[in-house]
Amino acid sequence: MVAPTPSTQAEDNPADVLLVDSRQLVRAGIERVLSDSGQLTVSDVASNCDEAIRLARRQRPQIIMINLPGSGVEVLDGASKIRRQFPDIPVLVLAEESDLIIQERLLQAGVAGCVSSLCSVEELFAAIETVLKDERYISDSLAWRLAERRLPGHEASPFDRLTHRELQIFLLVAEGKNTSAIAKELCLSRKTVNGYRNRVLQKLHMQTEVELMHLAIRHGLVRVPGTI
Amino acid sequence: MEQPIIRILLVDHQEMVRCGLQRLLNDTPQLCVVGEASSGEEAVQLSRSLKPDVVLMDVQIPGIGGLEATRRIARGEADTRIVVVASQVDDLFPIRLLDAGASGYLSKNCGIEEISNAICVVCRGERYISADIARQMALATLPGGGQSPFERLSQRELQVMLMVAQGQSVHDISEHLCLSSKTISTYRYRLYEKLGVGNDVELARLAIRHGVAGLAFQA
Numbered sequence: 001m002v003a004p005t006p007s008t009q010a011e012d013n014p015a016d017v018l019l020v021d022s023r024q025l026v027r028a029g030i031e032r033v034l035s036d037s038g039q040l041t042v043s044d045v046a047s048n049c050d051e052a053i054r055l056a057r058r059q060r061p062q063i064i065m066i067n068l069p070g071s072g073v074e075v076l077d078g079a080s081k082i083r084r085q086f087p088d089i090p091v092l093v094l095a096e097e098s099d100l101i102i103q104e105r106l107l108q109a110g111v112a113g114c115v116s117s118l119c120s121v122e123e124l125f126a127a128i129e130t131v132l133k134d135e136r137y138i139s140d141s142l143a144w145r146l147a148e149r150r151l152p153g154h155e156a157s158p159f160d161r162l163t164h165r166e167l168q169i170f171l172l173v174a175e176g177k178n179t180s181a182i183a184k185e186l187c188l189s190r191k192t193v194n195g196y197r198n199r200v201l202q203k204l205h206m207q208t209e210v211e212l213m214h215l216a217i218r219h220g221l222v223r224v225p226g227t228i
Numbered sequence: 229m230e231q232p233i234i235r236i237l238l239v240d241h242q243e244m245v246r247c248g249l250q251r252l253l254n255d256t257p258q259l260c261v262v263g264e265a266s267s268g269e270e271a272v273q274l275s276r277s278l279k280p281d282v283v284l285m286d287v288q289i290p291g292i293g294g295l296e297a298t299r300r301i302a303r304g305e306a307d308t309r310i311v312v313v314a315s316q317v318d319d320l321f322p323i324r325l326l327d328a329g330a331s332g333y334l335s336k337n338c339g340i341e342e343i344s345n346a347i348c349v350v351c352r353g354e355r356y357i358s359a360d361i362a363r364q365m366a367l368a369t370l371p372g373g374g375q376s377p378f379e380r381l382s383q384r385e386l387q388v389m390l391m392v393a394q395g396q397s398v399h400d401i402s403e404h405l406c407l408s409s410k411t412i413s414t415y416r417y418r419l420y421e422k423l424g425v426g427n428d429v430e431l432a433r434l435a436i437r438h439g440v441a442g443l444a445f446q447a
Contacts, residue, residue: 022337023315023335023336023337024336024337024338024339025249025313025336025337025338025339025340025343026242026245026336028248028249028252028339028340029244029245029246029247029248029249029252030244030245030248031248032247032248032249032251032252033244033247033248033251036251067242069288069315094242117241117242118241118242118243118266119243119244120243121243121244121247124244173429174429175429176425176426176427176429176430176433177429178426178427206395207395207397207400208395208396208397208428209427209428209429210392210393210394210395210396210428210429210431210432211395212429213395213429213432213433214395214432217436224433224436224437
């Protein structure tokens with residue numbers, strides 16, 4: 001993987017980072033690590049992706065870094081929205097290592113880089129530096145696992161059959177959202193959402209929404225809070 | 229008057245967070261981070277070898293997890309205080325972790341000043357629970373608050389609830405129980421009401437959280 005090369009990008013002119021994380025303490029920790037490098041300044045912090053969009057409009061950051069806890073739904077949805085609004089700003093996502101499907105979709109949605117949320121500080125800096133150069137960054141482990149899935153004889157994931165929109169609706173259903181809430185969140189009609197939901201059930205050969213939820217939990221796509 | 233240095237073991241699953249928090253904590257003269265751990269096992273092992281005054285414990289860590297690590301450290305190291313720093317405010321966890329031997333409980337939504345304060349408080353032998361968590365625990369002590377919502381269900385309701393939580397359809401449930409679909413639907417709506425949920429998935433998630441239903445593991 002790309003070795004962290006000494007930055008030629010002027011140390012006197014640090015790059016502006018917009019950090020997205022819902023937890024104050026985590027934001028404070030990451031902010032400290034980034035700004036101590038001298039190469040980055042956290043110009044703004046947002047607790048979710050919608051807030052990030054508002055902030056980025058006001059003061060365009062050079063990179064948007066997303067580190068949201070919990071399920072990948074919010075991250076995938078939020079990062080896609082940010083990409084559509086600001087196609088020129090590189091987005092780096094720190095994703096749960098087990099969320100392979102989410103990471104793959106994030107890259108398809110156009111995020112510049114994806115690293116495990118458990119990555120080392122060194123790798124984080126390497127990733128930031130890479131995406132600031134307008135290149136894409138994929139961690140070794142993710143690249144290897146994505147490649148492995150393309151090898152012949154490897155069992156395809158059941159989610160490969162779903163479109164981006166279908167996956168999004170599948171994840172929201174698995175989180176316990178009802179049709180009205182999903183329709184509102186995605187600005188779609190209830191009828192359209194029901195159509196997607198039925199197609200998801202059909203494609204995944206399931207009868208009920210609760211079965212979808214079990215499937216999502218088994219694949220580590222959603223978590224039930226309070227369980228270890 | 230010189231106060232003794234408080235030695236801290238920092239446990240968090242994210243390296244960048246540990247790194248930043250270590251620097252922020254070390255900025256406070258009285259505090260010194262003496263070690264870092266990223267898993268439950270590592271936390272237990274380092275508590276044993278470093279004998280820190282305080283362990284700052286992340287709950288969502290790999291391996292045995294924060295709850296079990298807390299239990300083992302509390303049992304093994306009588307002089308070490310544990311302050312839990314939880315990722316999400318969750319009504320089930322504070323009690324379990326405090327029972328397991330934690331002296332402090334905060335959410336990751338707090339600032340560094342509150343963490344420093346909590347560390348000093350538990351070192352004096354007192355307990356520290358952040359305001360949001362305390363409020364939640366207080367609410368749970370009110371009538372009907374502490375009890376599991378599932379205890380209020382009748383035998384039949386419980387049966388229907390478990391089948392819904394497994395992912396069975398109304399049709400399947402009605403066949404199994406020899407009741408009409410309409411009756412099953414009535415049970416379902418009564419369950420929603422009693423459990424305060426709006427749909428089947430929410431019901432299943434609640435059941436899993438309370439350990440009433442497990443995860444279905446069929447292929």
